Amino acid sequence: MSALNSLKLVTSRKHQTVAPIVHRRNKLCAKLDEQLLLCEAQKAGNTYAPKRLKTFVNKQTGERMTAEVTKRIKEWFWVSDTGKINLAVKYGAKTLTLNKKTKANAIELSTGDELINTLKSLKVAVLNGELDEAISEVSEATRMAFGK
Template sequence: MSIVTNLKLITSTKTNATSPLMQRRTKLLAKVQEQIDMCEAKRNQQTFAPKRLKTIVNKETGERVTVETIKRIKEWFWITSDNKINLAIKYGAKTLPLNKKGANAIEITNGTELIGTLNKLKEAVIAGEFDDAIAEVSNETRKAFKK
């Protein structure tokens, strides 16, 4: 016990380090980064297949087994009939409104600009520019569960 008695001992409690706002920002930031990684893989003509762990029940033995599967990621962008790329920002299954007028997508001309725009969006998420839109979508989702 001589080692412990030489240490500075205090009484402390752990607090919740992240607020719900920061948790939402972190979630959106991770999804934007996935889109960036997917676009860069497409530009380099590689397949983008992130892995995730999934727990399944073996039908024969009934035991639970954790297996590694490919995570399904939906693209936030699509090509229009006039060969422009439209990009919508998603939070969960909902599309975030980008301004008060109801705009929900960004028009982009090529793939390089798409990656640059996603990087700008990443900076905007870090700066907190989407906090109001995330809160609005989260509240709508929460209200839908209370029906």
């Protein structure tokens, strides 16, 4: 019992739910990680194809089966007419507005290395809550589209 006496014991409960904005931040960070892995794979000359489990019903037997399939990831970046790389940050199917005053929705970059660094800094910005307002705006618009 002397080992327990040397520890600081407290009464605590684990929260069962996460605040909605924290859940949205985590969701956007996961997507930024996917884009980052996609960019790094393209830079190395490889393809990034994560796997996921898909459950379906076999039509002949009626049995539920699970198969591992590749997950399709859409690129958030493209090369513009000027030869620069444009990066749009998406939450679901919607593009986030990065600057309310100018209604800017994309970031212009010069190189692939700059793209990777920008994705890393965007992840930090999301975790710090800098894009909370834009995420909430898009989330509200999506919720209104369902008529809730």
